[in-house]
Amino acid sequence: MIIVFAVFLLTLLVITAVAVVRTENLFVAVMLMAIFSLLMAANFFILDAADVALTEAAVGAGVTTVIFLGALALTAEKERSRLTGRGLALGVVAVTVLVLIYATFDKPRLGDPEAPVHQHVAPWYLEQTPELIGIPNVVTAVLASYRGYDTLGEVFVVFAACIGVLFLLGAPPPKRTTPRPAATSGLRHHLVPQVVGRLLVPFIVLFGLYVQFHGEYGPGGGFQAGAIIATGLILHALLEGEKASIRAIPRGALFGMVVGGALLYGFVGVLGMLLGGNFLDYSVLHSDPVKGQQYGIIAIEAGVGIAVCGALMSIFHAFAARD
Amino acid sequence: MNLTEQLVALQIVVPLLSAPVVALLRPRWLAWAATTAASATAFAIAIAIALGVREGRAFGYQMGSWPAPYGIELAVDPFSAVLLLIITGASTFALLGGRLSVDTQIEQQRQPLFYAAWLLGLAGLAGIAASADAFNIFVFMEISSLASYVLIAGGPDRRALPSVFKYLIMGTVGATFYLIGVGLIYMMTGTLNLADMELRIHEVGDQSPILVAAGFITVGLALKAAVFPLHAWLPNAYTYAPHAVTVFLAACATKVALYILLRFDFVVFQQNLIGHDVKFSYFLMPLAVLAILVASGMAAFERNLKRLLAYSSVAQIGYIMLGASLVNHAGLTASIVHIFNHSLAKGTLFLAVACLAMRLDSLRLDGIAGAARNMPWTMAAFVVGGLSLIGIPGTAGFISKWYLIAAVLGEGPLGFLLVAAIVISSLLAVVYVWRVVETAYFQSPPDGAVPAREAPPEMLILTWTAALLNVYFGFASDLPLSLSSAASALLMGHLP
Numbered sequence: 001m002i003i004v005f006a007v008f009l010l011t012l013l014v015i016t017a018v019a020v021v022r023t024e025n026l027f028v029a030v031m032l033m034a035i036f037s038l039l040m041a042a043n044f045f046i047l048d049a050a051d052v053a054l055t056e057a058a059v060g061a062g063v064t065t066v067i068f069l070g071a072l073a074l075t076a077e078k079e080r081s082r083l084t085g086r087g088l089a090l091g092v093v094a095v096t097v098l099v100l101i102y103a104t105f106d107k108p109r110l111g112d113p114e115a116p117v118h119q120h121v122a123p124w125y126l127e128q129t130p131e132l133i134g135i136p137n138v139v140t141a142v143l144a145s146y147r148g149y150d151t152l153g154e155v156f157v158v159f160a161a162c163i164g165v166l167f168l169l170g171a172p173p174p175k176r177t178t179p180r181p182a183a184t185s186g187l188r189h190h191l192v193p194q195v196v197g198r199l200l201v202p203f204i205v206l207f208g209l210y211v212q213f214h215g216e217y218g219p220g221g222g223f224q225a226g227a228i229i230a231t232g233l234i235l236h237a238l239l240e241g242e243k244a245s246i247r248a249i250p251r252g253a254l255f256g257m258v259v260g261g262a263l264l265y266g267f268v269g270v271l272g273m274l275l276g277g278n279f280l281d282y283s284v285l286h287s288d289p290v291k292g293q294q295y296g297i298i299a300i301e302a303g304v305g306i307a308v309c310g311a312l313m314s315i316f317h318a319f320a321a322r323d
Numbered sequence: 324m325n326l327t328e329q330l331v332a333l334q335i336v337v338p339l340l341s342a343p344v345v346a347l348l349r350p351r352w353l354a355w356a357a358t359t360a361a362s363a364t365a366f367a368i369a370i371a372i373a374l375g376v377r378e379g380r381a382f383g384y385q386m387g388s389w390p391a392p393y394g395i396e397l398a399v400d401p402f403s404a405v406l407l408l409i410i411t412g413a414s415t416f417a418l419l420g421g422r423l424s425v426d427t428q429i430e431q432q433r434q435p436l437f438y439a440a441w442l443l444g445l446a447g448l449a450g451i452a453a454s455a456d457a458f459n460i461f462v463f464m465e466i467s468s469l470a471s472y473v474l475i476a477g478g479p480d481r482r483a484l485p486s487v488f489k490y491l492i493m494g495t496v497g498a499t500f501y502l503i504g505v506g507l508i509y510m511m512t513g514t515l516n517l518a519d520m521e522l523r524i525h526e527v528g529d530q531s532p533i534l535v536a537a538g539f540i541t542v543g544l545a546l547k548a549a550v551f552p553l554h555a556w557l558p559n560a561y562t563y564a565p566h567a568v569t570v571f572l573a574a575c576a577t578k579v580a581l582y583i584l585l586r587f588d589f590v591v592f593q594q595n596l597i598g599h600d601v602k603f604s605y606f607l608m609p610l611a612v613l614a615i616l617v618a619s620g621m622a623a624f625e626r627n628l629k630r631l632l633a634y635s636s637v638a639q640i641g642y643i644m645l646g647a648s649l650v651n652h653a654g655l656t657a658s659i660v661h662i663f664n665h666s667l668a669k670g671t672l673f674l675a676v677a678c679l680a681m682r683l684d685s686l687r688l689d690g691i692a693g694a695a696r697n698m699p700w701t702m703a704a705f706v707v708g709g710l711s712l713i714g715i716p717g718t719a720g721f722i723s724k725w726y727l728i729a730a731v732l733g734e735g736p737l738g739f740l741l742v743a744a745i746v747i748s749s750l751l752a753v754v755y756v757w758r759v760v761e762t763a764y765f766q767s768p769p770d771g772a773v774p775a776r777e778a779p780p781e782m783l784i785l786t787w788t789a790a791l792l793n794v795y796f797g798f799a800s801d802l803p804l805s806l807s808s809a810a811s812a813l814l815m816g817h818l819p
Contacts, residue, residue, distance in 0.1 A: 103535035120513030149386040153462035160469040
């Protein structure tokens with residue numbers, strides 16, 4: 001049964017990808033990209049990767065779509081000219097695809113319990129986690145503790161993206177010759193979206209908080225929660241207008257969240273060093289190593305959530321508020 | 324906490340965690356000072372590690388105290404020690420010498436973000452060099468790549484934006500190819516730790532996913548390292564970047580990609596894939612020779628000073644690849660020494676360019692005509708860097724050329740052809756360096772130009788320190804040579 005679903009979803013994925021490449025209308029392309037992400041999330045989900053699916057749905061289908069639209073509002077809706085050298089590009093893509101297909105010839109069957117990935121480190125994680133860390137969601141244990149250094153790196157990737165956008169869009173814009181149409185104040189004049197949206201915002205934020213604090217027990221964690229809360233706040237900004245949103249949470253505070261979240265994560269790592277362990281060793285945070293691990297994970301997940309939420313909101317405002 | 328045990332972690336943690344702090348610092352000189360302090364600390368740590376490694380001490384580190392392969396491991400051997408020296412050294416020199424240049428090129432209020440991106444770039448590159456985990460390398464590649472896109476796009480010339488966009492697309496393709504390769508290897512071995520991978524890949528070495536992975540990783544990293552003919556992104560990115568950024572990135576960024584390429588190849592693939600050493604030579608040697616000849620030729624005809632030096636970098640990457648493609652101890656040693664020496668030479672040259680840019684409007688050759696009259700010290704430093712680039716005895720560049728030629732001659736009849744390529748390219752280097760020198764020393768300044776003053780003393784001091792290092796390592800080449808030789812022995816030790 002799962003094969004039927006997978007083939008169906010993958011077929012749709014290919015169709016969407018081709019449509020994105022073929023369309024000349026960028027607005028359509030952005031919408032199709034959102035659909036692509038949603039299909040991808042569904043794919044991850046039927047492969048039992050619920051954590052990844054949640055991230056993909058919140059970031060790929062949610063926040064990036066809004067940011068793309070914000071960027072589109074600064075440029076034009078139509079692709080201006082066809083790129084040259086399509087033949088070469090198609091050739092490179094075709095070769096890459098053929099080589100990748102060749103790579104699947106000797107690959108283990110999907111879900112094969114004898115596959116190398118299920119034989120080496122994975123069993124150790126599954127066996128040791130209840131004893132060493134004591135949380136049910138092993139994915140969170142891997143991300144936050146065993147490979148916590150990678151996750152720290154990912155938080156700094158988000159941070160780099162955020163300062164990159166702020167740095168580039170912070171440049172003094174070239175002098176504009178034609179005045180732009182007056183900025184609209186959100187969807188204030190559209191009654192139905194406003195009423196429905198206002199109802200939704202608190203629930204989205206609440207769900208985000210649930211995902212944040214439930215990450216040790218079920219799918220979720222800082223990345224997903226940060227993205228979901230940012231989606232809620234962006235919805236608020238879309239409904240009430242840019243100004244109201246910035247008045248509620250000023251940009252300085254958002255940037256402070258990015259910096260603070262990243263530093264919180266780093267600080268937990270350094271604390272491990274100061275207390276006699278290695279960097280990011282949480283077990284020294286408490287006399288009971290298992291408790292220490294749990295404290296550490298909760299703290300760094302909070303750092304991740306705060307940083308991701310702040311970064312996504314900062315990037316959104318950088319695009320949306322640029323005249 | 325025991326400081327020596329934590330050195331490897333601090334090497335990355337210090338610049339990484341300084342970045343968010345710097346982003347908040349006002350006024351701008353404070354942001355610069357904090358960045359320089361973090362970079363100088365990292366440089367000091369790198370020196371301490373390099374000295375320790377030379378005495379044969381091993382620097383390993385288990386992040387979060389989890390044993391490999393379950394957790395992430397850092398490991399510094401002589402090869403990574405060379406890279407760490409270059410990365411942190413280049414960053415520190417560029418920051419100390421580039422403060423005034425950054426002031427003229429980047430608006431005050433944007434400087435804290437710029438310096439934060441700088442530290443992320445530094446931490447990312449150092450993180451790659453110190454890591455012993457294939458996926459962790461990817462994470463830090465992302466950090467360093469994003470940061471370098473931001474840094475390059477900071478240039479005041481609007482043409483920086485299209486060139487950085489091209490770099491972004493190429494860089495992302497390269498990183499994605501690397502990730503696909505690592506994913507395929509993980510599928511077949513279930514591990515991400517490089518040392519563990521070396522053991523576990525052996526029994527599946529002839530299966531299609533591993534072969535494809537080797538291809539993807541090699542091509543992806545070659546793209547990031549600007550190995551000819553995948554270098555198209557490099558000349559414009561270097562040309563339009565802020566001058567201080569060019570000093571930093573030209574000295575170390577592509578070399579870090581080369582470093583992972585060599586490390587992955589020698590540690591994981593060479594002994595486990597049948598006939599891999601031969602294929603490695605067949606593919607890379609012709610590309611290396613082409614890079615040496617074609618890019619040197621392009622440089623000889625280029626009229627923009629920064630792009631001229633950028634093409635020369637593509638040629639120098641060719642030298643490094645040529646040494647590695649011999650797949651023997653002498654060749655690899657030459658390769659790694661050249662990584663070190665070329666950083667010195669190119670760093671000096673771009674520092675001199677930053678000095679010139681302080682006083683001149685245009686960096687095209689006709690723009691620098693007669694510059695030596697008004698800026699004698701700057702141009703003299705440029706000449707020293709240029710001599711090192713050509714490989715004149717008494718400079719660092721000579722050492723690596725000498726070792727490379729000696730290594731190549733060991734190859735028999737083919738060796739003579741390769742030597743011919745190296746000699747022709749060195750002559751081309753004489754041509755392009757001479758064109759700059761001739762224009763600056765013997766041509767008269769354009770009519771009506773305001774006579775330029777000598778560059779600010781603080782920039783000159785740094786430029787000259789770098790220039791003198793070229794001379795110093797031309798005579799006292801013991802440190803880079805011993806490290807490179809040890810690194811090469813280590814890499815060759817993985818061969819059957």
